[in-house]
Amino acid sequence: MEVRENFQIDSIRIKEIDIPYAVPFQISGGISYTRKSLIIEIHSGDTVAYGESAPFESPFYSSETISTAKAILIEDLIPKVLGKEIKSIDEINFILNDNIRGNNFAKAGIETAYWDLVAKKNNMSIKDLILYKLKELGTTEEYLENNDYIYSGVSVGIPEDNSYETLKDMVKGYVDEGYKRVKIKIKPGWDLKALEVTRGVIGDDFILWPDANAAYDFEKDLDLFKEMDKFGCNFIEQPLNCNDIIDHTKLAKNIKTPICLDESLKSSKLAKQIVEIDGPKIWNIKIQRVGGLLEALKIYAIASQNNIEVWGGTMPESGVGGASILALSTFKGFKYPACIEPSERWYGKGKDIKEMVMDKEGKIYYKEEIGIGEINQENYHKYGAIIYDSKSC
Known part of the structure; x- marks a missing residue:
């Protein structure tokens, strides 16, 4: 081609x-x-x-x-x-x-x-163009395989009233809607109890992880992270400083729960350095954070060559920006349900610039269109x- x-x-x-x-x-x-x-x-x-x-x-x-x-x-x-x-x-x-x-x-x-x-x-579609460029970048065959859908995972913010009962109701409602994973936002003072409440709603086997958005300190909070091990989370997302990869690597070796990098993963150059220091082996890929789609593809290619598990993240963007990460997240290297959520969850029905729709099984299908497709x-x-x-x- x-x-x-x-x-x-x-x-x-x-x-x-x-x-x-x-x-x-x-x-x-x-x-x-x-x-x-x-x-x-x-x-x-x-x-x-x-x-x-x-x-x-x-x-x-x-x-x-x-x-x-x-x-x-x-x-x-x-x-x-x-x-x-x-x-x-x-x-x-x-x-x-x-x-x-x-x-x-x-x-x-x-x-x-x-x-x-x-x-x-x-x-051509944006997905076909992504596949074309991934091949140029030397992505492994396994990571070139793809589906026509992704599983959506819900990102549950800290309730505005800071109530655990509100959190419980929010989590139950989202699971009932079909989401295949729950991510809860945490911060100092809103962490262990929030995880306990969430596990109480979803059970022990449902995919769960906390996202700290760089709110904690390695030395000060190590014992707290060790306590998080009891909740059986798939990983802890970006617990430490947004510019750090060293302490994240140390933390990963001191607790049982794996560590996932988000804010720290700003470029393919940093991705290579994380591999070199045997750093965290779960990465969140956000097109916005890394400066564009090509850089995201470079990071994905590096992940494919080093058995790194990745998943698709959003800010969230509108459906205009979401179209590209949706297309990329259909590839097999994306091992966890994405933070790509239906437009209705964020804005209400019919208000997005480009609507994304989730079915009752938690799937958002990628629709083949020219480029990113039509916008509203x-x-x-x-x-x-x-x-x-x-x-x-």
Whole structure:
């Protein structure tokens, strides 16, 4: 199969969307009531492609925010690619990373839009383009196998009223809806009891893990993590500092429960270093966090060559950004139910820019479409406002 990757970027537009959450979402660092995000449109000839940049409004998950992403996109990233003929997906990644450190969420917006453009220009799905690039990266045959669906796992935030009864009701409701895994957000003071309550609802054999979002300290909290072993969790997600891989590796050797890296896994370079130090062997792959889809594929390829188990994570994005991680998460190396959840869970029925639907078995099916597929233009207009248009600048 021959795929053309070189296309002219004629113009770029940014729309800021703001969709209210059906239920406020709280993690260890903060709480969100709406999902603000930046949708990046790349126009090339008569083709319009879409990507997403989805940091939070405050810097409690990453150093980036909606405000910083806007500034970097408009002042630095867009001028580097606007009006240019890009030779390949690899080249646009090189251009976006040249002399611009970090700012991965901002980069992901343009980068994923270019993937959508390439797929649409070649009249192919984003999943077929992913498979094509995974083969180029030397991904093992086992990890190239894929399904037409993923199992969805629910991410349960800390209840706004900090009530264990509320947590119990939330978990029971989600399991009854068909989710195949429960992840609960934890923080100091909301951890052991929260796990105990959750296990009491779902039983001993249901897939469960806590996500700390980097809220704990290795030396101070080691005994607490040892106590978590009794809950039989599949792993503990990102318990320590967002920039750490050494203490996570030490923690993994001091407790029975495996450790999963999320915030610390920012690039394929770091993925290689984690392998070299015999670090944690479960990785969360988020396209936003690593700066785009190609970097996510590079991490997946490294995982395939080193028997690392991975699973798909979201911020969550809207369905625009979610389309790419859904496509990637159908590949066999993704061993755990993803954080890709139906749109109705986050926003209520029919409000997403691109709807994702889960059946009663907890499956979200990947629909073969050209590029990322059609988006809901009515919702896009209702919840979105143009904040930048290169044609008017």
